[in-house]
Amino acid sequence: MSVRVALAQCAPKLGAFDRNMRMHVETIDRARAAGARIVVFPELSLTGYYLKDLASDVACAADDEKLAPLADASRDIDVLAGFVERTRDGRIHIASGYWSAGSLTHVHRKVYLPTYGIFDDARYFAAGERFDPFPTAAGQAGIAICEDAWHPSTPYLYAIRGATILFYPSASPGRGVAEGGDLGTAESCRLMDQFYAQYLTLYVVFVNRVGNEDGIGFWGGSEIVAPDGTVVARAPEFDEYLLFAEMDPALALRERARNPILRDEQHDLVLRHLAERVGLPQGLKEVLDRD
Amino acid sequence: MRPQREQRAGAIRPDSRDPSPLRIDEELVRRMLVQFLREESQKAGLTRAVVGLSGGVDSAVVAALAAEAFGRQNVLAVHTPYRTSSWTSLDHAAGLAEKIGIAFRVVPITPQVDAYFRDVADVSRVRRGNKMARERKSIEFDLAWPDGAVLGTSNKSELLLGYGTWFGDMASSMNPVGDLYKTQLRELAIHVAIPDAIVRKAPSAELWVGQTDEAELGFSYAQADVVLYHLVDRRARPSELVDAGFDGALVTRIRDMVRKSHYKRVMPIIAKVSLRTIGHDFLYPRDWEAD
Numbered sequence: 116m117s118v119r120v121a122l123a124q125c126a127p128k129l130g131a132f133d134r135n136m137r138m139h140v141e142t143i144d145r146a147r148a149a150g151a152r153i154v155v156f157p158e159l160s161l162t163g164y165y166l167k168d169l170a171s172d173v174a175c176a177a178d179d180e181k182l183a184p185l186a187d188a189s190r191d192i193d194v195l196a197g198f199v200e201r202t203r204d205g206r207i208h209i210a211s212g213y214w215s216a217g218s219l220t221h222v223h224r225k226v227y228l229p230t231y232g233i234f235d236d237a238r239y240f241a242a243g244e245r246f247d248p249f250p251t252a253a254g255q256a257g258i259a260i261c262e263d264a265w266h267p268s269t270p271y272l273y274a275i276r277g278a279t280i281l282f283y284p285s286a287s288p289g290r291g292v293a294e295g296g297d298l299g300t301a302e303s304c305r306l307m308d309q310f311y312a313q314y315l316t317l318y319v320v321f322v323n324r325v326g327n328e329d330g331i332g333f334w335g336g337s338e339i340v341a342p343d344g345t346v347v348a349r350a351p352e353f354d355e356y357l358l359f360a361e362m363d364p365a366l367a368l369r370e371r372a373r374n375p376i377l378r379d380e381q382h383d384l385v386l387r388h389l390a391e392r393v394g395l396p397q398g399l400k401e402v403l404d405r406d
Numbered sequence: 407m408r409p410q411r412e413q414r415a416g417a418i419r420p421d422s423r424d425p426s427p428l429r430i431d432e433e434l435v436r437r438m439l440v441q442f443l444r445e446e447s448q449k450a451g452l453t454r455a456v457v458g459l460s461g462g463v464d465s466a467v468v469a470a471l472a473a474e475a476f477g478r479q480n481v482l483a484v485h486t487p488y489r490t491s492s493w494t495s496l497d498h499a500a501g502l503a504e505k506i507g508i509a510f511r512v513v514p515i516t517p518q519v520d521a522y523f524r525d526v527a528d529v530s531r532v533r534r535g536n537k538m539a540r541e542r543k544s545i546e547f548d549l550a551w552p553d554g555a556v557l558g559t560s561n562k563s564e565l566l567l568g569y570g571t572w573f574g575d576m577a578s579s580m581n582p583v584g585d586l587y588k589t590q591l592r593e594l595a596i597h598v599a600i601p602d603a604i605v606r607k608a609p610s611a612e613l614w615v616g617q618t619d620e621a622e623l624g625f626s627y628a629q630a631d632v633v634l635y636h637l638v639d640r641r642a643r644p645s646e647l648v649d650a651g652f653d654g655a656l657v658t659r660i661r662d663m664v665r666k667s668h669y670k671r672v673m674p675i676i677a678k679v680s681l682r683t684i685g686h687d688f689l690y691p692r693d694w695e696a697d
Contacts, residue, residue, distance in 0.1 A: 294429035327445040
């Protein structure tokens with residue numbers, strides 16, 4: 116049984132939460148009407164990306180009433196959307212929430228905050244601390260927000276923890292316009308999508324935004340790549356687009372039978388090597404010593 | 407083997423006749439720039455565009471992009487000759503405006519510039535040229551009021567070398583071509599069908615009779631662009647360029663020009679005395695909640 120997923124390649128307005136929420140609800144309605152079970156929005160889809168000092172102004176708690184329309188809209192379709200989360204202790208995170216059956220079931224906080232080149236995330240945001248898979252209508256999934264996905268350990272950790280889907284919401288600025296190829300950033304992203312999908316045998320659902328913020332243009336090109344490395348569907352570059360694709364949860368399992376790289380992964384060896392470099396957390400050391 | 411990849415990697419090439427590292431995908435760039443103009447003007451509430459059409463290649467490209475982004479009927483080309491300006495430039499500007507179907511207006515600046523300097527002794531040609539450049543921009547902003555954008559036409563080569571008049575030709579509401587070297591802009595010009603006579607003629611600010619950019623600078627744009635590309639885009643050190651066979655004196659000269667003109671490329675700095683200061687730690691995006 117395949118699951119229809121919608122990739123909402125949209126252009127959020129910077130700092131205009133209410134307008135963006137209306138856009139989300141309308142898009143969710145369209146996705147639902149087209150038979151989608153899951154709709155995925157890009158990074159910070161409710162607020163826009165280059166927020167700078169606006170980050171604090173638009174931040175809200177994960178259980179804030181402002182997000183209630185997404186919970187309401189998620190009664191019969193799962194929704195993944197990006198917002199700025201303010202925690203109880205006042206930290207501000209780039210977050211992606213997953214709403215299902217009328218409530219928020221998972222929040223991922225962006226772990227890797229790029230602070231170089233055109234990026235300044237760590238000036239304004241606190242880093243997330245976990246990569247936890249969670250259940251969805253199409254199987255176990257993990258969320259990698261933009262820069263998270265550029266670190267190979269992120270999809271790796273999700274995959275060894277049971278994910279068969281990597282949701283990769285992004286706000287990727289287009290740059291690198293050299294002759295003889297696509298945008299430099301587009302080439303890199305496509306390479307990652309295909310590599311992770313094929314070698315970790317999972318679905319990669321890359322949803323990138325479009326539109327301009329302060330002179331920087333986001334390039335879109337959202338795509339979904341299957342566990343066998345095939346591109347199932349790809350949206351055009353630069354334009355808003357609601358892309359639909361079918362995900363077959365059984366395909367990951369079939370691919371893993373044929374291509375059992377993940378099964379043969381030696382976690383203890385990886386852990387030992389990492390421990391040689393950074394040591395082991397105290398609690399984990401006691402567990403291992405006991406074994 | 408993919409030779410294009412090697413070129414894209416920006417292997418250092420001292421030969422200014424080999425522009426391969428500078429080659430761009432013109433169609434991709436055109437698309438990005440039209441979208442930039444469309445979105446960023448709309449966010450500022452500007453529905454028209456004013457372009458100072460000099461008869462040169464840079465403003466010709468900007469006019470063509472503007473016609474596509476704003477609609478031909480919403481673009482005004484202004485030609486602002488001084489008594490020493492060439493008739494060829496007027497012909498080129500008028501012909502281009504007609505070809506792309508935008509309104510064209512000639513506003514001579516001789517009366518006001520000459521009136522201003524009438525009782526001033528020993529006015530250098532550079533000083534007079536700066537006054538002319540600022541006079542032109544003052545006219546463009548006047549004609550743009552209240553709902554028009556003045557489009558910048560300074561290219562990346564000029565901006566980096568500081569070869570422009572501060573608050574004169576460097577001023578604008580937004581600049582679509584400031585990230586393209588002169589060499590690249592010429593390629594884009596051919597792609598957007600700017601007539602050959604405009605593309606091929608010697609670049610000149612025409613601030614005095616016989617002035618050409620390359621004679622005044624003492625090097626060609628082809629030479630400068632390859633050096634700038636490696637210094638700026640590829641972050642090469644001057645010593646690396648010299649080791650690769652570039653002329654050391656040229657590299658030093660260009661590097662010094664970039665450094666000494668940097669003040670022109672930033673907003674005027676503000677003395678910080680309060681708790682929160684514009685430009686220092688009051689950092690809201692330009693596109694703050696914009697439509």
